[in-house]
Amino acid sequence: MRSSRSRKDGRSCTPPRITWKRRSSEANWRATASPRIPGTPGTSRRWRTDSSTTRSVEPSSNILSRSSCRWSSTSMPWRSSPTGNRRRGTAMRDIRFGTDGWRALLDSVFTDLNVTRVAEAFVRHLHSTGDAGSSVAIAYDGRRRSKHFASLFAEILSAHGHPVILASSIVPTPVLSFAVRHHGCSAGVMITASHNPPDYNGIKFKGAYGGPFMSDRTRDVEAELRATTEGKSDPALVRTIDLLPAYLAHLGTVVDMQALREFARTDSARASVMIDSMGGAGGTLLEEILAPLGWRAQTIFGTPDERFYDRLPEPIAQNLGPLLYNTAVTDALLGIATDGDADRCSIVYEDGTWMTAQENILALVWHLQVNKGWNGAVIKSASVTDKVRMLAQRRGAEVFDVSVGFKYITEVMLKEDFLFGGEESGGFGFKHHLPERDGILTGLLFCEMIAVTGRTLKEIMREVYDVVGEVHYDRIDAPYDRPDRADILPRLAAMTGGETLGGFAVQSVRTYREGTALTGVKFLLGNARWLLVRTSQTEPLVRIYAEGQKDDEVRMLLAEGKRLAGL
Incomplete structure (x- = not known):
């Protein structure tokens, strides 16, 4: 149960050898050795902690073992071979936008061809909103080929007359979002798959306000997907700059740096x-x-x-x-x-x-x-x-x-x-x-x-x-691949209140939607007690969340959620 009094800290391990010393600057500190990663005695392997050094450390069977943490293409049975027909002719139906852009497996779906298709759809979307020829900021993370895809996106935009501000190095997504607003761009493009496994890459779109695209704009980009066209990029329209200085200067207006000092x-x-x-x-x-x-x-x-x-x-x-x-x-x-x-x-x-x-x-x-x-x-x-x-x-x-x-x-x-x-x-x-x-x-x-x-x-x-008072909360992500998954939420939304869940009267029922699609139903039980049921639009899952005043209440409400969902 996720309560503030009950957590696994995973700290019963050999202490690392870390001491702190001053740099040449009087107020600048840094550790003299990198932390050791705790693990199981008796076995060791080389663990890379940065691009230039390797250190021998002990692997942990429950923290960083390859068997539990490494995502490889061989673990994805539906991934096609790089030499297979799917890579040569990936259909546009394989490009599916989620709640935060598009993410897909590298080499099989996230390819040059499909990124080109998305870039051209993005251009058509900008033209449809009256932003033809407007400037766009583009940045990328450290995933495989992210920099390449950012450059490809920039070339396509420039071929259609859009000036591009391209990040000169890897930056966080919020740095790109800030750059969009700071430079007066109509939109931004971030090449990243966020927290997805390393075999994925993706694209996030940002609005002129420096935040994520709304659902209607994402759907419009998806609707513009079609066969690619030929064009010639214009390098003169692509300006590569360091996005960090302006972002860091802005942080100084939000955070009290003097208090930290x-x-x-x-x-x-x-x-x-x-x-x-x-x-x-x-x-x-x-x-x-x-x-x-x-x-x-x-x-x-x-x-x-x-x-x-x-x-x-x-x-x-x-x-x-x-x-x-x-x-x-x-x-x-x-x-x-x-x-x-x-x-x-x-x-x-x-x-x-x-x-x-x-x-x-x-x-x-x-x-x-x-x-x-x-x-x-x-x-x-x-x-x-x-x-x-x-x-x-x-x-x-x-x-x-x-x-x-x-x-x-x-x-x-x-x-x-x-x-x-x-x-x-x-x-x-x-x-x-x-x-x-x-x-x-x-x-x-x-x-x-x-x-x-x-x-x-x-x-x-x-x-x-x-x-x-303390927080007592938990959630369940339950597999659900039966054909009636789409019927769960409409059935729950029809409940009008007056029912009892876990011994607590339902005071009201709240619904949540993605466009016209029902995505969640929440039962409010009073005094910070509630039960939320959601279905995934992209995965065969039902997600159940609950909060109560005690852990026992949360367990009881989660059980009620499973019953309501037919699990």
């Missing part, structure tokens, strides 16, 4: 942070921001790697064994992990236990309201704890509950004076920044939270829980 100056023994970029686009960016401020910042897996060092680049507890362990044994105040394209973030407590996304959201809302004194609406996905509502409304904030998917949060952000938007998967957006999730900014705000209060994250959460 002052905390490090007065409490240098405590101002330390462990960072895991998971081999993704976040790189050493957080370290490069914090170290000059006097923080002892150390990044593990900080060099972008095509295979993410044989991990799935999703910052959840089971993927973060090295960060959990090293945060505790180095006496760091916190650990920060970012996903494959660094738009999502996960936090680790000072004792090496994982801080759930639900706790992240509560802490961030508390910090923005209490410490920074900011006001505005709070927008949360339907699967986020209702304790957020209780906390935000104490200071008069309006709270919006929206469908799962950050684009629905963005949709409200564009209409309201917002304070914060958050989703269960670790994507958070903030006032005075972008209508977009940003893992880099999230990590900095947690450091700021500690700096301005002088408290540990555990102490901060105890104060929050004194106000709203």
Whole structure:
């Protein structure tokens, strides 16, 4: 059960050999040795922690073993051979857009031909919206061939008369989103598959406002897919620039950098942070921001790697064994992990236990309201704890509950004076920044939270829980491949209230939609108790979420959800 009092920390391992020393700069710190990755004694292999060095470490059977973490093409039985007919003639029906763009297997579906098809569909979409000839920003992550696909996309746009601002290096997705708005572009294109396995790549589209495309625009791009046309690129229209300086300058207007510096100056023994970029686009960016401020910042897996060092680049507890362990044994105040394209973030407590996304959201809302004194609406996905509502409304904030998917949060952000938007998967957006999730900014705000209060994250959460109580929440992702999956939600939506679930009366029923398609049904039971049932549009899954006041209530509600779904 996902409760703040019950977590697996995975820390019963040999301590790493880490000492801290000053650089030539008086206030610049760095570890003298990279953290060891805990594992099973008696066996060892070479583990690559950056592009230039290798270190002999012990593999962990439950953290980073190849058998549990490596995604290879041989494990995907439906992937075609690179020399097969499918690669030569992949049909356009294989290009399927999800809630956050298009992701597909490299070589078999995500190919030059299909990227060209998507790029030309994107051009036709821009023309249909009156943006013919407008500028577009393009960036890419560290996945295999991402830079190539970004250049290909830029060539196609330039062939159709669109000026292109092309990133000069690997950058996080929020850096691209900021560049779109900063440079006055009509749209942005990010080549990334986010937290998907390394054999995937993908494309995310960004609007002129610096956030994700809405569903209608994504559907329009998909509708424009057709046979490719020939054209000649115009190199004069493609300008390659460094997108980071403007983004970093902007972060300085959102985060109190002076508070971070002052905390490090007065409490240098405590101002330390462990960072895991998971081999993704976040790189050493957080370290490069914090170290000059006097923080002892150390990044593990900080060099972008095509295979993410044989991990799935999703910052959840089971993927973060090295960060959990090293945060505790180095006496760091916190650990920060970012996903494959660094738009999502996960936090680790000072004792090496994982801080759930639900706790992240509560802490961030508390910090923005209490410490920074900011006001505005709070927008949360339907699967986020209702304790957020209780906390935000104490200071008069309006709270919006929206469908799962950050684009629905963005949709409200564009209409309201917002304070914060958050989703269960670790994507958070903030006032005075972008209508977009940003893992880099999230990590900095947690450091700021500690700096301005002088408290540990555990102490901060105890104060929050004194106000709203602890979070008791869990979810189930259940396989469901029967043909009646599409009938589940309409049947549940027909329930009008008055029923009882787990001994609690249903006070109201809320529905969520993607266009006209029903995607979720939520039963509100009062006092931060609820049950949410969702069906996946792209996978044979039923997802069930529940929150209660005790773990037993959550288990009971999840069982009710399975019963209602026919599982």
